[in-house]
Amino acid sequence: MSEQALPQPATSRLDTLALEREIARLIVQGLNLPIAPEQIDPDAPLYGEGLALDSIDILEIALIVSKQYGIVLRADNQENEQIFRSLRHFARYVAAQRSK
């Protein structure tokens, strides 16, 4: 039986949404962003246009997710472009990599 035939755990999508909201709240608080967490478009890019974060913000986010989820970000990770594409992508990465 292939892996794809196995039923997906029913909670995973909900968990990701909850995690997305939690990360949005941590980012807004941690970065002093002048918006409400629910105003972050989960599909908008985190860098440049969209949320318009800069490199200092990305460093702050690295510290936040290291403290909160035990995740170690690296600049030479080939997946970074994917990871920072949006809040949703970032939350998925956190869900997959978290150690706490």
Place this chain on the structure above:
Amino acid sequence: MPAWPLFVHERPESIVAYRDGAAIDARRFLRDVRVLARRLPCGTHVLNLCADRYRFAVAFAASLLSGKCSLLPPAHTPEVIRHLQLFAPDAFCLTDDADCAVELPLLFYRDGDADDADDAAADAAPWSVPQIGAAQLAAYVFTSGSTGAPLPHRKTWGRLVQCVRLEAARLAPLARSGSAILGTVPPQHMYGFESTVLLPLQSGGALCARRPFFPADIAAALQELPRARMLITTPVHLRSLIAAEMALPGLDLIVSATAMLPANLAREVERRYAAPLLEIYGSTETGQIAARRTAFEDQWRLWDGVRLEWVGERCWAQGGHIEQPTAIADILELKSEDRFVLHGRTADLVNIAGKRSSLAHLNHHLNAIPGVLDGAFFVREDAHASLAGVTRLAALVVAPTLELATILRQLRQRIDPVFLPRPLLRVEALPRNETGKLPQHTLRTLVAQAAARAPHLFA
């Protein structure tokens, strides 16, 4: 005419750099410099944007050998590039980024340019390190100034060499010679230019091509280097290393600059990494002029030959490697001929994550946006610092016909994004007093009122 060598490494097999875990010797460096020098166009001003520090060093050396002057502006926004082109119409940009969007003639750095003939020529030529006249103009470094145009400051080769040799002399008692030097700061910034490019070349050390960013990157980049290891960094990176509780391979010396390092953080860093931490004081105008061991002393000691003097309301630095008497933007208290205490910055200056600007400069750009009737930046004292210890600026704007997002987009074209206001608030009028000034406490009251109306705008 006095001259100084391009580097002080005496033998062709001396290591001058590390790149991707491999050592690069002086012969190979000189070959790369000469190959690139042949490719340079005829313009005499170079904007060297190579992100890879080895390529930056090769490009700087090739420019120097060709009698060209490097341009080091404070930011690379379209507005700054326009001013650079007015300043030096023949300027071209040397870059290793295939997506480089700078609007100047572009020359791309290519790693594989040298061929077998170049190698044979390098091997056959008698070993000699190029000497460059001390008076040769090596670079213009720019500060943001108080109006739109960046202000140029001349740097001759002789003065640059003198400055980093004084730095090397100050570091010498704490570090073994021939250190591998890793920097978290870009080589295009005055501190990074001096301490991560010129310092290794003029002290017999080896520069590291990488520019690590996240705490884990710093650990990995250090791991690739042999002892003795030196880390050239900033308070932001030091605070992030501590906040991430990052373990590092053995370090021999840590150097911090660009913003004041709190003594508590300095002690914590020295304790955790079991290495001395030297803090350097300087500015784009003067270069580095003093240092202190922040964990143990609050007084700064000047580089040999540099003198400070109060004249009227300003403190002036002169002597040593300083090109001309230069007013210091900070408030200093002289303790003796070569020692001083730093009491903070003059009110107009801002320093966000090591980048410096002035409120006058930022206000100029805000008010230059069509549709902005009045506007002012200010420092938020109520905001708590983040994990990396950075507090951003805020701004008020009177612009009834513009969306705030439009104003932010326009500002992004003009100023370094690190200074973008958080938040940018719309008001009907600025609380100017009868002299047209904006008392900072009135601004803060206005922000507090806005915060009470919309608490989610303020963390």
